[in-house]
Amino acid sequence: MNSAPALVVDRLTTEFRIDGRWHAAIRDVSFTVGRHETLALVGESGCGKSITALSIMRLVPRANGRIASGRVLLDGRDLVQLDEAELEATRGGAIAMIFQEPMTSLNPVLPIGFQVAETLRYHTKLSAAEARAKALALLEHVKIPSARRRFDDYPHQFSGGMRQRVMIAMALACKPQIVLADEPTTALDVTIQAQVLALLAELKAETGMALIFITHNLGVVASIADRVAVMYAGDIVETAPVTTLFERPMHPYTEALLSSIPRVDRDAGDLKPIAGQVPPITAMPAGCRYADRCPLRIERCATRPPLVALPSDPRHEVRCWVRAGEPGASA
Amino acid sequence: MTAPLLEVSHLVKTFPARSGLLGGDAGTVHALSDVSFSVAPGEAFGLVGESGCGKSTAGRAILRLIEPDSGSVLFKQKDVFAADARRMRALRREMQIVFQDPYSSLNPRRTIGQTLSEPMRVHRLGTPKEIRAKLRAVLAEVGMPADAAEKYPHEFSGGQRQRIGIARALVLEPELIVADEPVSALDVSIQAQILVLLRGLQRRRNLSFVFISHDLGVVRHFCRTVAVMYLGRVVERGPVPAIFDDPLHPYTRALRSASPVPDPKAKVIMMKLEGEVASALAPPSGCHFHPRCPRAMPICKEAYPGWTQVTADRGVACHLFPATA
Amino acid sequence: MSEPGAARPEGTTVHASGGADTIVAERLAARGESLAHSTMPRERGALARLGAGIRRHKMASFGAAIVVLVALSAIFAPWLSPHDPLEQDVLLRLATPSAEFPLGNDSFGRDILSRILWGGRVSLYVSTAAVGIAIVIGGALGILAGYIGGKFDRIVMAAMDVLLSFPTLVMGLLVVAMLGPTVGNLILAITLTAVAPFARIARAPTLTVKERDFIEAGRALGFSNLRLMAVHILPNVLDDILVMAALWLATAIRTEASLSFIGLGVRPPTATWGGMIREGFENILDSPWLAILPSLAILIVMLGLNMIGDGLRDTSDPRLRHE
Numbered sequence: 001m002n003s004a005p006a007l008v009v010d011r012l013t014t015e016f017r018i019d020g021r022w023h024a025a026i027r028d029v030s031f032t033v034g035r036h037e038t039l040a041l042v043g044e045s046g047c048g049k050s051i052t053a054l055s056i057m058r059l060v061p062r063a064n065g066r067i068a069s070g071r072v073l074l075d076g077r078d079l080v081q082l083d084e085a086e087l088e089a090t091r092g093g094a095i096a097m098i099f100q101e102p103m104t105s106l107n108p109v110l111p112i113g114f115q116v117a118e119t120l121r122y123h124t125k126l127s128a129a130e131a132r133a134k135a136l137a138l139l140e141h142v143k144i145p146s147a148r149r150r151f152d153d154y155p156h157q158f159s160g161g162m163r164q165r166v167m168i169a170m171a172l173a174c175k176p177q178i179v180l181a182d183e184p185t186t187a188l189d190v191t192i193q194a195q196v197l198a199l200l201a202e203l204k205a206e207t208g209m210a211l212i213f214i215t216h217n218l219g220v221v222a223s224i225a226d227r228v229a230v231m232y233a234g235d236i237v238e239t240a241p242v243t244t245l246f247e248r249p250m251h252p253y254t255e256a257l258l259s260s261i262p263r264v265d266r267d268a269g270d271l272k273p274i275a276g277q278v279p280p281i282t283a284m285p286a287g288c289r290y291a292d293r294c295p296l297r298i299e300r301c302a303t304r305p306p307l308v309a310l311p312s313d314p315r316h317e318v319r320c321w322v323r324a325g326e327p328g329a330s331a
Numbered sequence: 332m333t334a335p336l337l338e339v340s341h342l343v344k345t346f347p348a349r350s351g352l353l354g355g356d357a358g359t360v361h362a363l364s365d366v367s368f369s370v371a372p373g374e375a376f377g378l379v380g381e382s383g384c385g386k387s388t389a390g391r392a393i394l395r396l397i398e399p400d401s402g403s404v405l406f407k408q409k410d411v412f413a414a415d416a417r418r419m420r421a422l423r424r425e426m427q428i429v430f431q432d433p434y435s436s437l438n439p440r441r442t443i444g445q446t447l448s449e450p451m452r453v454h455r456l457g458t459p460k461e462i463r464a465k466l467r468a469v470l471a472e473v474g475m476p477a478d479a480a481e482k483y484p485h486e487f488s489g490g491q492r493q494r495i496g497i498a499r500a501l502v503l504e505p506e507l508i509v510a511d512e513p514v515s516a517l518d519v520s521i522q523a524q525i526l527v528l529l530r531g532l533q534r535r536r537n538l539s540f541v542f543i544s545h546d547l548g549v550v551r552h553f554c555r556t557v558a559v560m561y562l563g564r565v566v567e568r569g570p571v572p573a574i575f576d577d578p579l580h581p582y583t584r585a586l587r588s589a590s591p592v593p594d595p596k597a598k599v600i601m602m603k604l605e606g607e608v609a610s611a612l613a614p615p616s617g618c619h620f621h622p623r624c625p626r627a628m629p630i631c632k633e634a635y636p637g638w639t640q641v642t643a644d645r646g647v648a649c650h651l652f653p654a655t656a
Numbered sequence: 657m658s659e660p661g662a663a664r665p666e667g668t669t670v671h672a673s674g675g676a677d678t679i680v681a682e683r684l685a686a687r688g689e690s691l692a693h694s695t696m697p698r699e700r701g702a703l704a705r706l707g708a709g710i711r712r713h714k715m716a717s718f719g720a721a722i723v724v725l726v727a728l729s730a731i732f733a734p735w736l737s738p739h740d741p742l743e744q745d746v747l748l749r750l751a752t753p754s755a756e757f758p759l760g761n762d763s764f765g766r767d768i769l770s771r772i773l774w775g776g777r778v779s780l781y782v783s784t785a786a787v788g789i790a791i792v793i794g795g796a797l798g799i800l801a802g803y804i805g806g807k808f809d810r811i812v813m814a815a816m817d818v819l820l821s822f823p824t825l826v827m828g829l830l831v832v833a834m835l836g837p838t839v840g841n842l843i844l845a846i847t848l849t850a851v852a853p854f855a856r857i858a859r860a861p862t863l864t865v866k867e868r869d870f871i872e873a874g875r876a877l878g879f880s881n882l883r884l885m886a887v888h889i890l891p892n893v894l895d896d897i898l899v900m901a902a903l904w905l906a907t908a909i910r911t912e913a914s915l916s917f918i919g920l921g922v923r924p925p926t927a928t929w930g931g932m933i934r935e936g937f938e939n940i941l942d943s944p945w946l947a948i949l950p951s952l953a954i955l956i957v958m959l960g961l962n963m964i965g966d967g968l969r970d971t972s973d974p975r976l977r978h979e
Contacts (some may be wrong), residue, residue: 218519262548262552265575419878500875
């Protein structure tokens with residue numbers, strides 16, 4: 001039983017050039033994804049979760065962005081160092097991505113069956129007929145109704161939920177080790193979202209793949225994740241197994257976030273919104289980036305805290321001077 | 332028992348469907364097929380449903396931004412659709428709208444001050460000095476600094492623009508606000524800020540809301556009563572805690588259980604609903620929900636269920652709850 | 657009057673933002689927004705914004721400098737020209753450039769430099785008047801057609817299509833032939849062909865802008881349709897109109913010159929660039945500068961206007977506008 005992690009991200013930093021100067025969109029991001037694990041990457045817009053996914057896939061737009069440092073290890077190979085040819089072989093093969101917007105991530109002028117088959121033919125040595133047959137099987141597997149009849153239909157003839165299933169079929173076509181899903185259900189209705197999440201869970205159980213699920217919705221996180229990494233302003237501020245995160249959130253941001261979500265299963269208490277705003281990328285403070293909005297702020301927060309494991313639970317890491325159980329810090 | 336502020340009765344609205352890529356007639360979209368509900372003064376009324384259910388259309392019909400095919404809307408017992416141009420203009424001051432998209436709801440070429448003072452000038456609500464004072468007051472009320480008046484929308488974040496949109500709705504001192512997904516386009520932490528703001532406004536000004544949303548958590552937090560819509564009809568209506576804790580209609584049940592909750596232990600209850608939302612172009616016969624309903628019976632295909640008032644404040648349209656004689 | 661936006665495909669909600677490939681752009685825009693004060697100019701009126709746009713764009717600045725120079729020389733021609741443009745002197749027929757007559761004399765002994773300066777006045781007057789009127793009429797028609805929609809839109813656009821099918825020169829010929837070669841008719845001819853493009857240019861953004869929420873908000877606030885069109889839609893349409901205006905001024909100048917060249921423009925002895933080329937044509941082998949100099953004048957002005965137009969088009973790219 002292979003217990004090596006599916007993916008290791010090690011101190012990844014990605015920068016963007018704004019007005020002539022480079023600014024880090026994500027800083028020193030490190031996490032591991034176990035072989036059959038679902039890791040949720042959660043945070044609000046601008047926190048860097050999508051940039052992290054794009055960096056892993058090496059899809060950062062070259063005009064203004066670059067990976068400044070760090071490694072992304074897939075099966076021991078550092079994706080950051082690969083050249084374009086090797087990358088193209090890897091993307092869609094060992095590692096695949098599902099995007100958020102089902103309306104723009106499929107080519108509107110090609111039939112969906114063709115697009116799925118195309119992925120297969122690119123990465124494997126199947127003939128056209130074999131790829132077609134396999135693509136049909138995949139579409140049926142993701143429960144597209146009347147898949148045979150609709151094989152040559154175009155994306156605009158499908159609903160959002162169906163298109164997302166096609167995307168999932170494409171992503172899973174070559175049995176990747178790990179799939180990155182960037183807000184795949186955010187644009188979908190709630191009941192359709194439930195279907196798609198259930199489908200993802202089924203497929204994951206079957207293929208044993210790992211999944212990085214990016215979202216801003218903590219409810220979705222609670223439903224599907226094994227472990228969670230919370231991001232804020234380009235930093236990972238907390239990582240923990242899912243039950244631990246919701247029961248004992250350590251980072252003040254995670255806590256604040258959890259108290260500011262209205263819940264359908266509880267009567268309305270008072271929501272506690274987080275005051276203030278995320279600092280702009282061009283004016284990030286040198287120390288803890290959450291300090292401005294944090295009720296627990298101490299002097300030490302002017303220096304950037306490291307991401308450390310809690311003494312009580314090695315699987316629970318937090319980036320906070322006050323909460324990390326450092327000797328001398330107040331609880 | 333006070334008279335309702337707003338009474339919506341049997342609204343019907345159809346649209347010709349947008350034609351496909353190459354033109355041609357593509358049928359009619361049945362956006363609303365008999366929608367009724369009422370809102371009391373100072374009440375927050377929620378309208379929930381998924382895309383295509385008609386909730387946005389209903390909201391706009393109430394304000395007569397869309398002319399329905401039939402049905403009536405009574406605002407303070409005055410017939411909105413029968414009002415002539417002059418009366419309509421006066422009515423417009425009493426009911427307002429807040430939009431979902433903070434990037435499209437403000438004119439990029441006008442300053443905030445111009446945007447907020449224009450309604451007051453158009454309705455001749457005071458001297459320029461009074462208007463300026465009112466402007467400052469309403470900006471403060473929504474938590475924006477006074478110097479925002481000289482700036483343009485692009486200088487503000489999404490959350491701030493939403494506050495400005497709310498300020499614009501307040502400027503004419505309405506009694507009812509139709510809020511069409513007012514927090515859906517905002518980040519989680521900003522959502523909370525805006526919800527707290529709206530709640531404060533509601534309390535201070537005794538505002539009624541028709542709060543349109545697809546997010547049940549937000550509706551539970553903000554609304555007292557809720558109507559659940561599916562394909563142009565109201566399928567269930569009643570007090571929020573009752574509807575969400577003990578839904579009667581199978582669709583409400585599905586919607587509730589599909590709504591994610593930030594609690595890992597709640598995972599297991601997620602009930603899958605097979606099939607796609609049926610198209611409003613060709614709603615299924617009888618009860619529109621029957622193709623997807625886990626509890627469908629033969630009669631569901633034939634006849635649309637009548638409305639059953641289950642308790643004094645709760646009703647549902649489902650053959651599982653037939654109206655007793 | 658308003659229809660709902662196109663029905664979204666079933667199963668999708670409204671709150672999605674762009675896909676991964678636009679996330680970066682949005683992220684940058686989102687960041688930029690919080691820095692409004694340092695990175696972006698405050699939104700000003702359309703003219704001021706375009707002025708700023710021109711200054712930023714090197715080519716457009718250069719073009720603007722040329723056009724301003726020419727315009728000033730035309731406006732101040734009565735003071736700048738060393739001689740009377742109509743004064744003939746048989747002794748100086750076809751004289752080469754000299755100290756007193758820096759650009760030489762034409763076949764009637766008149767000072768070419770003065771005639772060029774005065775010719776500019778005609779070109780300036782005709783083109784500005786024609787384009788100005790076309791903007792007002794065409795712009796109004798376009799906004800009305802776009803806003804009202806339906807049958808009215810179809811009728812107006814059909815009429816515009818008819819006008820568009822006439823090349824400017826042909827329209828000029830028709831009008832002048834039927835109504836006579838006066839300055840007024842010249843302006844009329846050019847206006848007729850310019851109305852249609854401006855109507856189209858005004859209609860396109862109207863169709864988009866009228867779907868924006870702030871227009872619906874205006875309706876909910878009790879604003880009249882007239883107010884919505886004039887105060888809310890028009891400013892959003894002005895940018896595109898001004899870009900086209902620069903380019904059409906060039907076309908108008910060229911048309912006026914062409915009509916004068918074939919003898920249907922402003923009657924001699926008034927100095928016009930086209931007329932000068934026509935007169936110079938007879939002597940083109942011996943005294944080419946008679947025809948070349950006015951041609952150069954036309955070339956320079958049109959170049960300048962096109963540079964402005966192109967520059968404006970670049971800077972009005974909506975992706976650079978934070979909307």
